[in-house]
Amino acid sequence: MTYCAAIRLKEGMVFASDTRTNAGVDHISTFRKLYQYGVEGERFMVLQTAGSLATSQAVFNKLQSDINLRSELSLNTVSSLFDGAQMVGECMRNVMANAQRVANDTNSGTFTSSFLLGGQIKGQPPELYMIYPEGNCIRATRDTPFFQLGESKYGKPILDRSVRYDTNVNHAAQALMLSFDSTIHSNLSVGMPIDFVIYENDSLTLPKGRRIEEDDEYFKTISRHWSAALRNTLIELPECPNDYWE
Amino acid sequence: MTYCAAIRLKEGMVFASDTRTNAGVDHISTFRKLYQYGVEGERFMVLQTAGSLATSQAVFNKLQSDINLRSELSLNTVSSLFDGAQMVGECMRNVMANAQRVANDTNSGTFTSSFLLGGQIKGQPPELYMIYPEGNCIRATRDTPFFQLGESKYGKPILDRSVRYDTNVNHAAQALMLSFDSTIHSNLSVGMPIDFVIYENDSLTLPKGRRIEEDDEYFKTISRHWSAALRNTLIELPECPNDYWE
Numbered sequence: 384m385t386y387c388a389a390i391r392l393k394e395g396m397v398f399a400s401d402t403r404t405n406a407g408v409d410h411i412s413t414f415r416k417l418y419q420y421g422v423e424g425e426r427f428m429v430l431q432t433a434g435s436l437a438t439s440q441a442v443f444n445k446l447q448s449d450i451n452l453r454s455e456l457s458l459n460t461v462s463s464l465f466d467g468a469q470m471v472g473e474c475m476r477n478v479m480a481n482a483q484r485v486a487n488d489t490n491s492g493t494f495t496s497s498f499l500l501g502g503q504i505k506g507q508p509p510e511l512y513m514i515y516p517e518g519n520c521i522r523a524t525r526d527t528p529f530f531q532l533g534e535s536k537y538g539k540p541i542l543d544r545s546v547r548y549d550t551n552v553n554h555a556a557q558a559l560m561l562s563f564d565s566t567i568h569s570n571l572s573v574g575m576p577i578d579f580v581i582y583e584n585d586s587l588t589l590p591k592g593r594r595i596e597e598d599d600e601y602f603k604t605i606s607r608h609w610s611a612a613l614r615n616t617l618i619e620l621p622e623c624p625n626d627y628w629e
Numbered sequence: 630m631t632y633c634a635a636i637r638l639k640e641g642m643v644f645a646s647d648t649r650t651n652a653g654v655d656h657i658s659t660f661r662k663l664y665q666y667g668v669e670g671e672r673f674m675v676l677q678t679a680g681s682l683a684t685s686q687a688v689f690n691k692l693q694s695d696i697n698l699r700s701e702l703s704l705n706t707v708s709s710l711f712d713g714a715q716m717v718g719e720c721m722r723n724v725m726a727n728a729q730r731v732a733n734d735t736n737s738g739t740f741t742s743s744f745l746l747g748g749q750i751k752g753q754p755p756e757l758y759m760i761y762p763e764g765n766c767i768r769a770t771r772d773t774p775f776f777q778l779g780e781s782k783y784g785k786p787i788l789d790r791s792v793r794y795d796t797n798v799n800h801a802a803q804a805l806m807l808s809f810d811s812t813i814h815s816n817l818s819v820g821m822p823i824d825f826v827i828y829e830n831d832s833l834t835l836p837k838g839r840r841i842e843e844d845d846e847y848f849k850t851i852s853r854h855w856s857a858a859l860r861n862t863l864i865e866l867p868e869c870p871n872d873y874w875e
Contacts, residue, residue, distance in 0.1 A: 536782030540811035544856060545863050556874070557866050565786035581874045591875040601873055605866050610790060612862035617791050620803050620851050627847055628802070628827045629837040 384572035385416055385433035385533035388542070388559060389499045391511040391523045395552040396501050396582040398429045399559050401567075403574035404436050417578040418443055420450065420458045421589050426504045428458055428467060429580050433533035434496030434516070441478040442471065442496065464510040465522070468500050472518030479516070497532050502582070509584050537569045538562030556581055557605060560595070564606045630818035631662060631679035631779035634788070634805060635745045637757040637769045641798040642747050642828040644675045645805050647813075649820035650682050663824040664689055666696065666704045667835045672750045674704055674713060675826050679779035680742030680762070687724040688717065688742065710756040711768070714746050718764030725762070743778050748828070755830050783815045784808030802827055803851055806841070810852045 387400035400417035414436060421427040430446070432439040449457035461467045475496055482494040501511035501523075511523035513530040523530060525548040531539065545558045556579070566573045580592035595602050633646035646663035660682060667673040676692070678685035695703035707713045721742055728740040747757035747769075757769035759776040769776060771794040777785065791804045802825070812819045826838035841848050 534782075536780075536815070537786050539815045540783050540786075541859070543815050544859055553869065554863055557869075558863060561863075569782070569785045569789050579874070593874055601867075601869050608866055609862060612858065613787070613790055616855065616858040616862075617800055617804060617807075620854055621847075623799065623803075623847050628825070628839055 384570070386531070386535060386538060386563065386566045386570075386573040387416060387431040387433055387499065387533060388529060388531040388535070388538070388562065389429070389431060389501045389511055389523075390529040390542075390546055390555050390559065391501060391509060391548075392528060392546075392552055392555055393549045393584075395584050396429075396509055396511065397552065397556045397559055398431060398499075398501060398578075398580040398582075399563060400431045400578050401563065401573045402576050402578065403572060405572055411574075413574075413576070414440075415578060417580065417592075418447075419580060419589060419592065420446075421502065422459060423589055424505070424587050426459070426502065427582060427587055427589055428464070428500060428502035429582075430458075430471065431499040431532065432496055435494045438475065438478050438482065438494050438496040439498075441482075442474050442498070445474050445478070446471070462504075463507060464500065464502060464504060464512060465520075467502075468512035468514050468520040471498050471500055472514045472520060475514070475516070476518040499530055499532060503584065503587065505587055509582075534566055534570050534573050537566040541565060552581060552583070560602060560605060561609050564602075564609065630816070632777070632781060632784060632809065632812045632816075632819040633662060633677045633679055633745065633779060634775055634777040634781070634784070634808065635675070635677060635747045635757055635769075636775040636788075636792055636801050636805065637747060637755060637794075638774060638792075638798055638801055639795045639830075641830050642675075642755055642757065643798065643802045643805055644677060644745075644747060644824075644826040644828075645809060646677045646824050647809065647819045648822050648824065649818060651818055657820075659820075659822070660686075661824060663826065663838075664693075665826060665835060665838065666692075667748065668705060669835055670751070670833050672705070672748065673828060673833055673835055674710070674746060674748030675828075676704075676717065677745040677778065678742055681740045684721065684724050684728065684740050684742040685744075687728075688720050688744070691720050691724070692717065708750075709753060710746065710748060710750060710758065711766075713748075714758035714760050714766040717744050717746055718760045718766055721760070721762070722764040745776055745778060749830065749833065751833055755828070780812055780816050780819050783812040787811060798827060798829070806848060806851060807855050810848075810855065 390397045495516040498514040503509040512520045514520040575597045577595045636643045651657045741762040744760040749755040758766045760766040774794045821843045823841045
């Protein structure tokens, strides 16, 4: 499984993907599931994925090869993020259809992937898209500033409670780290390291991003703080009225 | 959908079930999904369910009718909680098999339910069982003091972080209320009111339990406290080192 999420805020964007893949519990590996594209000063994009690793990697390969070959149409040339999302969707549909044809598999779920594409092109606003296995997509708005893929439920409450469109970028990044921490605690199929990228709107720079490893001191620090604060909060909750439970 | 959970602690047990059922988003109703059985001073049991409401209600009806008819074998006569769990499992298997036969439906998922059965019989320790759709069951232990059914992922992190076998019963009940609060915030298919039952080990009394409605003052109070504490904790987390994100 996978957990990944992306947030589009007033002042910036935050992207994070775990790196665990598994085919059964005895075939667990680490794979990058977040890739960055762009041209310094001109465009910046992050593409994240969940689902069939074979489909996802084929899509990443095709998109990268289009860039390397300087094709007329690639993520480095599309005129809008929306066109980029369409390109990813079409590429995924082709890969899936081909895999199903070759395998003679009529189960439409077998080769399914989903993607998040976020970023900014010079002169345009920052945008974030969720691309469905069917190839169509939706865009994040002020009302719905974040998208998640994969094992998203464990880590959703903390984002629901703490992330709004005008949330500070660093606070949103911390909330997302804790969202991953909760998910990793509760579900074996999501694991460290986590690939993080933080983008400042209109900077049009390509941030290096950070791979947060298991021994990351800052991650461990805020995880400890969070656990301790939750425990203390629970202990200090108002006592229930005497006749409450009866 | 449904969310229900039960916790078996050193000093007592806590049971909670939501009451929302839905067949599509335009057919939402309120149904009790937690029932209590027992004989004051002799035995106490709580049965909770998730899954096909038709299957679950048929099982509840059969178990209740066995009690009403003073059948030789009923939840009021079984000699152990394990035998009770077996009885629930067998009853469910019969109901499911019958429904599939009548509907000529070969999809084994259509009529599926799961159950939690917890309680205590005089002279025996308190026990808690999860009964799978296949009819077999597992028992809660000191290492694994709680079980959940249905939409369990949203509310799992808070239980994972805060509930141990030796946790105080009132704190576990508060944690479970917040686990429901998080789930209801993040998922439309789980809704108030919530049926709660709290049992003190070895009391062998039948607690009245409480139906927590939307306007429940204490529930609203701890939900507010929790939200505020989470927000404050997030704001007060240690700042990340200067070169952390790069």
